[in-house]
Amino acid sequence: MKLPRYIEIAKELEEKILNNTYKKNERLPAERILAEEYNVTRVTIRNAIEHLVLKGFLEKKVGSGNYVKKNTLNLNISEQLSFSEKSHFLKQTPRTDVIEFKEISGDAKLMEIFNCDSNEVFFFIKRVRYLDNTPVNLENTYLPKSLFPNLTKDIMKGSKYDFVEKTLSIKESYNKITPILPNEELSQLFNLTSCEPIFYKTSIGISKKDIPFEYSELYFNPNIYEFTFTSKR
Amino acid sequence: MKLPRYIEIAKELEEKILNNTYKKNERLPAERILAEEYNVTRVTIRNAIEHLVLKGFLEKKVGSGNYVKKNTLNLNISEQLSFSEKSHFLKQTPRTDVIEFKEISGDAKLMEIFNCDSNEVFFFIKRVRYLDNTPVNLENTYLPKSLFPNLTKDIMKGSKYDFVEKTLSIKESYNKITPILPNEELSQLFNLTSCEPIFYKTSIGISKKDIPFEYSELYFNPNIYEFTFTSKR
DNA sequence: AAGTGGTCTAGACCACCAA
DNA sequence: TGGTGGTCTAGACCACTTC
Structure with missing residues (x-):
């Protein structure tokens, strides 16, 4: 069962959010930086990030960055x-x-x-x-x-x-x-x-x-x- | 106010769905074909199609094609x-x-x-x-x-x-x-x-x-x- | 086997935001 | 002004369905 690379990356990013490597309200590394880190292109990183936005973990801000969503009680x-x-x-x-x-x-x-x-x-x-x-x-x-x-x-x-x-x-x-x-x-x-x-x-x-x-x-x-x-x- | 090309294409496709050029339950032309028609790459067509999926006009079937969603009464x-x-x-x-x-x-x-x-x-x-x-x-x-x-x-x-x-x-x-x-x-x-x-x-x-x-x-x-x-x- | 959407590479230019 | 995400090009290979 080979998962797409962007799903794997999404899981690794999610893990880093859960264990507080990336903290609430903090900015994630820029897409270009992440692409270099994971040795993929920006397209793949953007797919992973889009995945996490849909799951409610991240929030995008144009011209600024991708942010870890603050914890909602509800x-x-x-x-x-x-x-x-x-x-x-x-x-x-x-x-x-x-x-x-x-x-x-x-x-x-x-x-x-x-x-x-x-x-x-x-x-x-x-x-x-x-x-x-x-x-x-x-x-x-x-x-x-x-x-x-x-x-x-x-x-x-x-x-x-x-x-x-x-x-x-x-x-x-x-x-x-x-x-x-x-x-x-x-x-x-x-x-x-x-x-x-x-x-x-x-x-x-x-x-x-x-x-x-x-x-x-x-x-x-x-x-x-x-x-x-x-x-x- | 210049709209992204994929939004323009999405609007044209939507119009063709509304005026029955593309009929309910019918398959859209393949992404590669549409890309050629509109003189853009497949990425741009895929963006437009994703947009219409979110709006509820289209449905994707892997290995088969993109289909016009059948009319729901509700x-x-x-x-x-x-x-x-x-x-x-x-x-x-x-x-x-x-x-x-x-x-x-x-x-x-x-x-x-x-x-x-x-x-x-x-x-x-x-x-x-x-x-x-x-x-x-x-x-x-x-x-x-x-x-x-x-x-x-x-x-x-x-x-x-x-x-x-x-x-x-x-x-x-x-x-x-x-x-x-x-x-x-x-x-x-x-x-x-x-x-x-x-x-x-x-x-x-x-x-x-x-x-x-x-x-x-x-x-x-x-x-x-x-x-x-x-x-x- | 042929055709489809899914994923991915390696670049590029743009509009927007912050300093 | 430099960095960010948004959009886009021009290809490629894969897994899946069967047009």
């Missing part, structure tokens, strides 16, 4: 960051609790998503993620047992995608965000006082063989997550 | 498209109603956003946008009178940004999306039956001189807008 729903990556960036301690782990048969919705009949069995896993003991989100995951026969509760205490990628290659996922009113369980978990709506994201994971391998529902704690973005021009 | 909140652009793409007739147009004095929130005292006067404009007579969103705009002394109700029936850009250059805008429960006015306007939450976006516009020139609030009709995205890898 998590941003639109960023494509894994939970553990973000918590490392925020210097907070992550924890995942598996609330429920059971086998279920598919309802109409699952049968449609996974294009299967009613004999298919699914793992249903309900998890809550914490940062420094504050619940940040609640996730329901549905995984077909036929694809992941060896799944256990212990595995789901760790990274779901690390496990999934031992079995198959992920191609992409289809996501949809909807505003919903939290039920009693969510209100209590997130300590919501009034009747305030929250963000809810559904996600269908597709493997490189074009087979759906996952359906998940994610509920965001509105006190932690916000959804902001800056648009230019 | 508007997508995450796309950076202007209202008139999107309605043209959807082949629906847009209309803007100015519901309210008045002068107000700033409250604490406006005074903080615009960094001004209580003497500053603002235009408050409430508008509803329609596609084929279906209300798609409701917008409240706050503009400082000192910046736009000549603003009239008639002007606001047209494009807000066309007007603003006659006075100043826009640098960027800060946006935040929140889920809220609609009030009675919104429920009736969007014909919402139950107690369903909707998306609400606030936006602060900043000029190239780093002066805030606009604050706006946008309420989305949940029957029209959806918020979906595909993430790779």
Whole structure:
């Protein structure tokens, strides 16, 4: 599995941001300098930097330089960051609790998503993620047992995608965000006082063989997550 | 105001998509072909195409080609498209109603956003946008009178940004999306039956001189807008 | 096997920002 | 004014799909 050079460089730069070699709000070395350092052209460096801008690590300033984004307390729903990556960036301690782990048969919705009949069995896993003991989100995951026969509760205490990628290659996922009113369980978990709506994201994971391998529902704690973005021009 | 060549090319390609020279789901000419047609290198064509992918007009398929995205009925909140652009793409007739147009004095929130005292006067404009007579969103705009002394109700029936850009250059805008429960006015306007939450976006516009020139609030009709995205890898 | 987009080299000139 | 990112040229090889 040979990764493009610009992805490798992006990972090395990310590591240097995480371990504070490049500090918050500081300017990165100029693109021409980095190109020399890594023995590539500026195009390759610019690809790596663009990658990190999309991940929310860097910010560009024309005529000035590329800067390490200052730490935002809130998590941003639109960023494509894994939970553990973000918590490392925020210097907070992550924890995942598996609330429920059971086998279920598919309802109409699952049968449609996974294009299967009613004999298919699914793992249903309900998890809550914490940062420094504050619940940040609640996730329901549905995984077909036929694809992941060896799944256990212990595995789901760790990274779901690390496990999934031992079995198959992920191609992409289809996501949809909807505003919903939290039920009693969510209100209590997130300590919501009034009747305030929250963000809810559904996600269908597709493997490189074009087979759906996952359906998940994610509920965001509105006190932690916000959804902001800056648009230019 | 000389635009980069890739932006010019993106506009020409967009025009060809809108007037059906390149049809829905059809493949665009290969990047090498386009490069020859426009007398530029492939890098420039790729920049133009990337631009149109971000605007939601095109879709890439490795080893196959770049395709015109099929028409989606719903508007997508995450796309950076202007209202008139999107309605043209959807082949629906847009209309803007100015519901309210008045002068107000700033409250604490406006005074903080615009960094001004209580003497500053603002235009408050409430508008509803329609596609084929279906209300798609409701917008409240706050503009400082000192910046736009000549603003009239008639002007606001047209494009807000066309007007603003006659006075100043826009640098960027800060946006935040929140889920809220609609009030009675919104429920009736969007014909919402139950107690369903909707998306609400606030936006602060900043000029190239780093002066805030606009604050706006946008309420989305949940029957029209959806918020979906595909993430790779 | 031919054609496609993905990545990359080795340069160049420009507009913008800071000192 | 010197340095920065933004844009662009004119090529090349690769991995992938199948026009």
